[in-house]
Amino acid sequence: AQTVTQSQPEMSVQEAETVTLSCTYDTSESNYYLFWYKQPPSRQMILVIRQEAYKQQNATENRFSVNFQKAAKSFSLKISDSQLGDTAMYFCASHGMFGNEKLTFGTGTRLTIIP
Amino acid sequence: GAGVSQSPRYKVAKRGQDVALRCDPISGHVSLFWYQQALGQGPEFLTYFQNEAQLDKSGLPSDRFFAERPEGSVSTLKIQRTQQEDSAVYLCASTPGAHSYEQYFGPGTRLTVT
Numbered sequence: 001a002q003t004v005t006q007s008q009p010e011m012s013v014q015e016a017e018t019v020t021l022s023c024t025y026d027t028s029e030s031n032y033y034l035f036w037y038k039q040p041p042s043r044q045m046i047l048v049i050r051q052e053a054y055k056q057q058n059a060t061e062n063r064f065s066v067n068f069q070k071a072a073k074s075f076s077l078k079i080s081d082s083q084l085g086d087t088a089m090y091f092c093a094s095h096g097m098f099g100n101e102k103l104t105f106g107t108g109t110r111l112t113i114i115p
Numbered sequence: 116g117a118g119v120s121q122s123p124r125y126k127v128a129k130r131g132q133d134v135a136l137r138c139d140p141i142s143g144h145v146s147l148f149w150y151q152q153a154l155g156q157g158p159e160f161l162t163y164f165q166n167e168a169q170l171d172k173s174g175l176p177s178d179r180f181f182a183e184r185p186e187g188s189v190s191t192l193k194i195q196r197t198q199q200e201d202s203a204v205y206l207c208a209s210t211p212g213a214h215s216y217e218q219y220f221g222p223g224t225r226l227t228v229t
Contacts, residue, residue, distance in 0.1 A: 004157075033216050037220075043222070044118075044119075044220045044221060044222045044223065045158075045206070045208075045220040046220070047217050047218075050216060050217070052216075091157050091158075093157075095216075097214065098214055101146070101148075101163075101210070101214065101215075101216070101218075102148060102160040102163055102171060102174070103148070103150070103158070103160065103208075103218065104160070105157030105158050105159070106157050107155075107156055107157050108155075108156075108157050
């Protein structure tokens with residue numbers, strides 16, 4: 001079983017600033033993936049970044065990076081040089097591997113970028 | 116190429132009516148997932164298909180919910196005798212392989228039960 005917790009329901013930041021979204025998780029799986037998905041207003045969910053739990057190196061995708069602390073079961077998302085298009089709901093999610101790929105999502109963080 | 120599509124995008128049903136929600140995954144995608152997203156919440160898993168086989172239906176909330184994917188492509192989620200608590204956005208996602216990590220989501224169907 002997996003649980004994902006996001007404790008920040010809403011956040012806002014000025015354009016061009018850096019923001020960090022928090023996520024903690026719990027899982028009984030020995031191997032698993034962690035994800036951040038973005039859901040813009042009235043648009044479909046898209047993958048922002050993923051992290052394989054067996055990899056120690058933190059994943060990065062352009063302005064997006066994660067801080068993965070496996071022992072603490074923490075998986076935060078950092079958005080650098082934030083842009084207006086980053087305004088969206090952000091969901092932290094996880095799934096197991098090899099036949100257990102159903103996603104478990106957190107409750108989301110609504111991020112607003114202020115011009 | 117075309118992404119995952121879902122129809123209808125919006126559905127209003129009177130309590131007690133049956134509804135059918137359709138998902139067209141990306142062509143050739145093997146796996147298909149259904150999720151239910153209540154207002155202000157994260158999506159919750161309903162069921163999972165690999166080709167035409169329904170491998171996991173542990174998330175279906177009651178026996179009023181039924182899903183099928185008879186030819187391994189299009190999937191239909193059917194809800195019988197709808198109740199107000201069924202009001203939610205129903206999301207479909209597909210992946211290219213049996214164990215692919217990235218799920219490609221459709222725009223969802225917003226179901227409102229009055």
